[in-house]
Amino acid sequence: MPVTSEMLDEIDSKAKRSGVSRSAFLTRLLRYGLEAERQKREQLAQKIRQYRDCADPDQAARLGDELGEMIFGR
Numbered sequence: 001m002p003v004t005s006e007m008l009d010e011i012d013s014k015a016k017r018s019g020v021s022r023s024a025f026l027t028r029l030l031r032y033g034l035e036a037e038r039q040k041r042e043q044l045a046q047k048i049r050q051y052r053d054c055a056d057p058d059q060a061a062r063l064g065d066e067l068g069e070m071i072f073g074r
Contacts (some may be wrong), residue, residue, distance in 0.1 A: 008022075011025060011026065043070070044067075044070055044071070047063060047066060047067055047070060048067065050063055051063040051067060
């Protein structure tokens, strides 16, 4: 996705409200994004472990549906 002038204006506005430079604000956004991605991977790994270790067919089906939603969306 190309960076548009509207995006830069929004970034600059939010950076100014936060009292930081554009660079510092973008760094903050990257950190948040990386942390969110890490948490998402951990949640997926945990759900896979639960599914793999599940002995109850009904619960396994529910966990399988949840995994499908996590991977492919609704």
